[in-house]
Amino acid sequence: MNNISLNQIVINDNQVDYFFNTSEKIKKYVCREHLFFEFNDDLTEVPESILAIPFVANLAPLAWITNSTILVDQLDQSFFQCLKYIKKAYQNMYPNVPFNGEIIAKNIVENTYEVEHEAAQLFSGGLDALSTYVRIKNTKPILITEYAWHIDKVEKSGVWEGDKSHVMDFSAKQGLKNVLIQSNYGTFLNASVIDKDFQKKLGDSWWHGLHHGLAIITAAIPIAYKLKVKCIYIASSFFEGYKAKCASDPTVDNEIKFASGEVFHHGYDMNRQEKVKVIVNDSKNYNSKVNLRVCFRNEENCCECEKCVRTMVGILAEGQLPNDYGFKIQRNLSTHIKEFLELNVKFFNKDKIMQWELAKMRMEENQKNIISKDLLAWFLIYDFTLERKKALLTYRLTNFIPIIKRRMNEKINKFLIQNG
Known part of the structure; x- marks a missing residue:
């Protein structure tokens, strides 16, 4: 034992x-x-x-x-x-x-x-x-x-x-x-x-x-x-x-x-977007600023990781600005989010897509209060599943030779280890 x-x-x-x-x-x-x-x-x-x-x-x-x-x-x-x-x-x-x-x-x-x-x-x-x-x-x-x-x-x-x-x-x-x-x-x-x-x-x-x-x-x-x-x-x-x-x-x-x-x-009775709404409403009701701390392994919110950007989108969907909730970002929000997705949507699994879709649905029903109108113009028609497939295809075509080489090297190394 x-x-x-x-x-x-x-x-x-x-x-x-x-x-x-x-x-x-x-x-x-x-x-x-x-x-x-x-x-x-x-x-x-x-x-x-x-x-x-x-x-x-x-x-x-x-x-x-x-x-x-x-x-x-x-x-x-x-x-x-x-x-x-x-x-x-x-x-x-x-x-x-x-x-x-x-x-x-x-x-x-x-x-x-x-x-x-x-x-x-x-x-x-x-x-x-x-x-x-x-x-x-x-x-x-x-x-x-x-x-x-x-x-x-x-x-x-x-x-x-x-x-x-x-x-x-x-x-x-x-x-x-x-x-x-x-x-x-x-x-x-x-x-x-x-x-x-x-x-x-x-x-x-x-x-x-x-x-x-x-x-x-x-x-x-x-x-x-x-x-x-x-x-x-x-x-x-x-x-x-x-x-x-x-x-x-x-x-x-x-x-x-x-x-x-x-x-x-x-909080098991609420999805992530509903939680954003609770925080935003409380902040507005008490007229107090709230600093969310999303990056638990960074000294402050990086505004670049998936969790940061997804939270920023959730705040935007509630008709608020991320800068009022602890996200220090100076550049155009629509451009920042679009460039993030171009680079990272290929890594999204179905669970991540579901979380982003919650923010998208809220943004659609709350259109009149969305501050970033240029984001609204493209985000509501953004197809996460389709864009992920396209990004993965591009990635695999671009990296086909390096991927094959890496896999071959892994097999060779495995063979050498097993056979002394």
């Missing part, structure tokens, strides 16, 4: 370190046997059974797909009991991979508290998160922002500094408490090796398909316990009726329980 054993939890004021070891057969899936979280709050009074939750959550999907056992000394009773439902939800999502393995705790501890805060929200400042905030802001949520990409310790990151500055400024303006969490939960596992062994069967990557939802949510549980929070809200990426495999899904997230707290996957 393969084991993942938690040897020690070390608490040093606002940092929690987890030291563990793994059996030989699954060592290849682990970059380092050390997981850590740093908070901007002291955690010394949080019990070990609660602190063990993020460790178990980050490794549980790996244990399940490798038929391994996670061994811990203590674990919260509510979380321990919900694991079987989370496991079942994953199994339903990925029927081609058996979810076996188990979590064993020497001591199952019942933790309870009297609720003092109605809500905490995982908050990045992005479109999904901001639309959720607008809809629950009457609860005065504690805003929790995370950065997962450190290695062995906290090191300076321009991206994190940008995230932190953005959310702290937002929290201050809203008069809310802000919790900041830094970790290496995005790097301590060897995602590329896990993907090599499981991506084909799963039909998704480790990070997107199994890891990130549990990791993000449970990183917030120790502080939610300390602050006695009733519910942690996480904003949805997808919407009801749209079938997608994803680690963050209501069938998984809504099963998570801890002590006296719970989790809610919020």
Whole structure:
């Protein structure tokens, strides 16, 4: 049997370190046997059974797909009991991979508290998160922002500094408490090796398909316990009726329980364009500017990536200008969007096209309020499926010889490796 054993939890004021070891057969899936979280709050009074939750959550999907056992000394009773439902939800999502393995705790501890805060929200400042905030802001949520990409310790990151500055400024303006969490939960596992062994069967990557939802949510549980929070809200990426495999899904997230707290996957009742509308309407109603933070790995919105441009189009479809929502772009918007599509539409899959079509449909019904009339002239008749086919054909004809050479080289290299 393969084991993942938690040897020690070390608490040093606002940092929690987890030291563990793994059996030989699954060592290849682990970059380092050390997981850590740093908070901007002291955690010394949080019990070990609660602190063990993020460790178990980050490794549980790996244990399940490798038929391994996670061994811990203590674990919260509510979380321990919900694991079987989370496991079942994953199994339903990925029927081609058996979810076996188990979590064993020497001591199952019942933790309870009297609720003092109605809500905490995982908050990045992005479109999904901001639309959720607008809809629950009457609860005065504690805003929790995370950065997962450190290695062995906290090191300076321009991206994190940008995230932190953005959310702290937002929290201050809203008069809310802000919790900041830094970790290496995005790097301590060897995602590329896990993907090599499981991506084909799963039909998704480790990070997107199994890891990130549990990791993000449970990183917030120790502080939610300390602050006695009733519910942690996480904003949805997808919407009801749209079938997608994803680690963050209501069938998984809504099963998570801890002590006296719970989790809610919020916004699943709205598509992305409807979320844009919620934000725009709130901004207009309160006559306040809103800065969306779309590029989560850039220091500010680049205005060049697909997610940035798609969000800009969504804002335009609501009759607003992207520059009023955190997108610093000086050139003509119609030209910028057209040139982006000329270069990138060939990379769009059906899911991306669906998202762009939502903005297009909204633009069509809201024509009288669209500020960029030159965009309106061509975008409403733009056929994404047809243009993608044309762009792919042009790309393949232009790059035919290089593509053949690359494929031949790959076959030759494979042959040489197999035959010594």
